[in-house]
Amino acid sequence: MEKMITCSSLPMTAPTATPLAYSPGLEGVVAGETSISTVEDGLRYRGYPVGELAERATFDEVAYLLLYGELPTVGELAEFQARVAMARRLPEPVRQLFHALPKWSSPLDALRTAVSALAHFDQDMADNSTEANLRKSERLLAQMPVAIADHYRISKGLQPVMARQELSHAANFLYMLRGTEPPAEEVRALDISLTLYAEHEFNASTFTARVIVSTMSDLHSAVTGALGALKGPLHGGANEKVMDVVRSAGGPSTAEAWTLDALARKERIMGFGHRVYKTGDVRAGILKPIARKLAEAGGSELVQWEDTADIIETVMAGKKGMYPNLDWPAGRLYHAMNLETPVYTPMFAMSRIAGWSAHVIEQLASNRLIRPRGLYIGPAGRSVKPIAERG
Numbered sequence: 001m002e003k004m005i006t007c008s009s010l011p012m013t014a015p016t017a018t019p020l021a022y023s024p025g026l027e028g029v030v031a032g033e034t035s036i037s038t039v040e041d042g043l044r045y046r047g048y049p050v051g052e053l054a055e056r057a058t059f060d061e062v063a064y065l066l067l068y069g070e071l072p073t074v075g076e077l078a079e080f081q082a083r084v085a086m087a088r089r090l091p092e093p094v095r096q097l098f099h100a101l102p103k104w105s106s107p108l109d110a111l112r113t114a115v116s117a118l119a120h121f122d123q124d125m126a127d128n129s130t131e132a133n134l135r136k137s138e139r140l141l142a143q144m145p146v147a148i149a150d151h152y153r154i155s156k157g158l159q160p161v162m163a164r165q166e167l168s169h170a171a172n173f174l175y176m177l178r179g180t181e182p183p184a185e186e187v188r189a190l191d192i193s194l195t196l197y198a199e200h201e202f203n204a205s206t207f208t209a210r211v212i213v214s215t216m217s218d219l220h221s222a223v224t225g226a227l228g229a230l231k232g233p234l235h236g237g238a239n240e241k242v243m244d245v246v247r248s249a250g251g252p253s254t255a256e257a258w259t260l261d262a263l264a265r266k267e268r269i270m271g272f273g274h275r276v277y278k279t280g281d282v283r284a285g286i287l288k289p290i291a292r293k294l295a296e297a298g299g300s301e302l303v304q305w306e307d308t309a310d311i312i313e314t315v316m317a318g319k320k321g322m323y324p325n326l327d328w329p330a331g332r333l334y335h336a337m338n339l340e341t342p343v344y345t346p347m348f349a350m351s352r353i354a355g356w357s358a359h360v361i362e363q364l365a366s367n368r369l370i371r372p373r374g375l376y377i378g379p380a381g382r383s384v385k386p387i388a389e390r391g
């Protein structure tokens with residue numbers, strides 16, 4: 001006979017006797033341990049101040065540091081760069097996907113689709129050992145810029161450009177996007193921005209990656225989810241909004257009045273504010289002079305946007321006690337490099353893949369399922385009336 005489920009046969013659920021702590025947006029909550037980076041004492045990756053890394057190392061060295069824990073020697077870097085360069089190609093079916101996507105697909109959405117599709121072609125996909133995850137991380141580090149550049153060119157009806165093995169991450173990306181040799185000062189500026197974007201502790205996209213892999217899922221799934229989290233304008237999507245803000249302000253003569261008006265209308269000024277940094281983001285200070293230098297090399301129109309941005313900064317600090325985050329100079333720097341706005345957040349991602357991968361590997365090394373609680377604010381307990389009795 002079939003067993004009837006009665007209320008009395010259901011287990012009584014008393015999940016916790018401890019009062020639940022609740023912090024909206026998880027503000028101030030420590031969600032895990034990490035040895036990859038800290039924001040406690042200025043931003044440091046594996047103990048190194050990010051400013052020193054930006055000045056004395058390249059993004060390729062920083063990516064190695066994040067993945068392997070130490071800065072590389074000359075030999076280690078050469079081997080790492082050679083492995084990454086060898087992986088700079090997409091399986092043909094993944095490239096064909098870019099032809100199949102609607103014309104209006106954004107570069108970030110296309111990148112997210114590409115990473116998800118790449119999982120099917122990676123022989124290590126289901127292997128969660130550290131060794132396999134390092135191999136997959138290096139491959140994604142190599143493939144993501146290729147995916148961004150190929151999608152960009154295909155969406156414009158242009159032929160994709162073959163990767164160049166001897167170029168750095170930054171130089172090869174610019175080369176593949178444009179099909180021409182990039183100037184050294186642009187390569188260096190982009191390289192520094194990638195170093196600054198590479199890692200940032202338990203930010204929204206990295207936390208997403210850690211949650212996904214904490215279920216013992218896989219690195220490609222974690223990165224696909226992280227890309228979805230990065231896309232939003234409160235996170236990585238903000239760098240695509242920066243030039244809208246600067247242009248809306250009109251120019252140096254109208255910027256102060258425009259900013260005051262926008263604040264009075266309670267508008268959010270994209271590129272300002274941060275959940276953790278309340279007195280300024282060190283990364284923004286490092287990139288700001290680099291953005292101005294490139295603007296000065298590019299002519300007076302670009303310089304006037306830098307002047308406009310400076311005025312917005314002054315008003316935001318004075319009236320709101322709010323400071324720029326990294327996206328503020330990065331959006332202007334990429335504009336000064338004549339790159340099209342919809343690739344800015346994907347460019348953030350082709351750097352942050354280093355941090356995401358390091359966190360996936362760290363999470364799996366001492367994994368515990370990430371499963372917080374919700375504070376219930378719904379109706380009080382009630383019983384189900386048969387449908388005929390509901391009116």
Ligand code: ACO
Nearest residue numbers: 234235236238267268269270271272273274275325326327
């Ligand atoms: N411009 C104007 N006001 C702002 C801004 C801003 N950029 N950021 C926050 N505020 C205001 C809010 O309107 C809110 O005001 P209220 O209390 O009067 O309602 C108050 O500050 C607190 O806002 P929260 O969203 O709760 O602050 P939080 O610290 O959680 O937000 C965040 C951090 C999401 C980054 C926010 O500052 C923001 O939206 N900034 C713009 C988007 C952006 O630049 N994101 C990039 C983040 S950094 C990165 O990804 C590299």
